[in-house]
Amino acid sequence: MSLQKPTTYTLIDRKLIVYQRERSAIWQCRFNVDGRWQRTSTGTRDLADAKAKAHDILVEANTLKNELT
Numbered sequence: 001m002s003l004q005k006p007t008t009y010t011l012i013d014r015k016l017i018v019y020q021r022e023r024s025a026i027w028q029c030r031f032n033v034d035g036r037w038q039r040t041s042t043g044t045r046d047l048a049d050a051k052a053k054a055h056d057i058l059v060e061a062n063t064l065k066n067e068l069t
Contacts, residue, residue, distance in 0.1 A: 011051060018042065018054050029054035033061045 004010070007020040017030045027042045027050030040057060042050040 009047075009051070011054060012058075016054055016058050018047070018050050027054075029057060031058045031061060033058075033065055 005019070009018045010016070011018060015032050018027050019030070020027055025045045027044060027047065028039060029042055029050070030037055030039050031054070032038075038061065042053040042057070044050050044053060
């Protein structure tokens with residue numbers, strides 16, 4: 001298993017990750033929906049806000065997936 005960078009936080013194991021790119025102050029998130037990883041910006045520089053926004057993004061993505069199926 002690879003080591004996490006200090007700017008990477010796993011919020012839900014194998015489902016939701018918040019991280020910062022090298023030259024950016026904005027937090028990004030990766031989330032897994034239906035076996036596929038997606039990436040998007042949280043749009044915030046604050047870690048606590050980014051974690052909350054990432055959870056909202058995951059819930060919205062799962063809701064959309066359920067509506068489409």
